[in-house]
Amino acid sequence: MQVGEVSLSNGRTYRIERLDTGTRTASAKVDGDTIVIKIPRMLRGEAGGRMFARLKQRIVSALEAHPERFEKHTLTFHDSEELMVGGRHFVVRIEQRDRPYSSAKVDGEEVVVRLPVSVEDSDKEGIVTRLVVRALSREFMPTITGRIDEINRLHFNSEISNVTIRNNTSRWGSYSRKSKKISINFKLLYAPAEVIDYVIVHELSHTRVTSHSARFWRVVEGVIPDYKERRKWLRKNGDFLGKGNRTATVS
Numbered sequence: 001m002q003v004g005e006v007s008l009s010n011g012r013t014y015r016i017e018r019l020d021t022g023t024r025t026a027s028a029k030v031d032g033d034t035i036v037i038k039i040p041r042m043l044r045g046e047a048g049g050r051m052f053a054r055l056k057q058r059i060v061s062a063l064e065a066h067p068e069r070f071e072k073h074t075l076t077f078h079d080s081e082e083l084m085v086g087g088r089h090f091v092v093r094i095e096q097r098d099r100p101y102s103s104a105k106v107d108g109e110e111v112v113v114r115l116p117v118s119v120e121d122s123d124k125e126g127i128v129t130r131l132v133v134r135a136l137s138r139e140f141m142p143t144i145t146g147r148i149d150e151i152n153r154l155h156f157n158s159e160i161s162n163v164t165i166r167n168n169t170s171r172w173g174s175y176s177r178k179s180k181k182i183s184i185n186f187k188l189l190y191a192p193a194e195v196i197d198y199v200i201v202h203e204l205s206h207t208r209v210t211s212h213s214a215r216f217w218r219v220v221e222g223v224i225p226d227y228k229e230r231r232k233w234l235r236k237n238g239d240f241l242g243k244g245n246r247t248a249t250v251s
């Protein structure tokens with residue numbers, strides 16, 4: 001339900017929506033030009049109103065301070081951009097040459113992208129992003145599969161047929177019971193190792209329990225007793241992964 005509007009000093013206006021939900025935690029997020037504030041239904045009357053006011057104030061000041069962090073999260077890379085991925089530092093180098101096809105590779109600290117001169121400026125960003133994601137995924141694949149194998153051997157002993165790293169927007173990881181494949185979101189490469197481990201354990205736990213039932217979370221907790229902290233970190237920082245939020249830590 002829309003409950004108001006707020007205009008920032010940069011001239012942008014956001015609708016404010018309040019949702020009373022069955023969840024236990026209150027939250028606020030920006031979705032396009034709407035600020036969505038969720039208040040647990042059990043916080044009735046004034047308590048709910050106070051929580052709403054506090055969250056609204058907090059998110060509006062965050063928007064004033066760092067509006068770019070709330071823009072719709074799509075990864076893009078530009079020439080000379082410095083990245084901190086998988087705990088390593090990289091510089092993106094884009095070269096346009098007289099050649100028939102495009103390619104990208106990791107060469108030491110550089111991610112070198114080569115494009116034909118025929119590529120139009122309007123297509124460049126999309127192509128560069130796909131190529132950089134592909135090159136970095138290839139680079140970190142051994143690390144990710146190694147970690148999955150290690151955790152699997154120590155705690156699960158499940159059959160995993162294949163691992164992929166994908167730049168998808170909606171999920172941090174997935175496991176297919178049918179194909180026994182695990183997929184990990186590319187953006188997690190920007191997250192601390194403990195958080196990546198949590199997602200790996202989460203997906204491996206699905207080899208035992210399909211649903212997110214109490215039994216499922218007991219399996220997760222058996223491997224990572226502090227999984228709630230890591231999950232919370234991901235909820236809080238996940239949207240900003242790959243957007244220069246490099247100093248965040250698990251707290």
Ligand SMILES: [Zn+2]
Nearest residue numbers: 202203206212
């Ligand atoms: Zn799950």
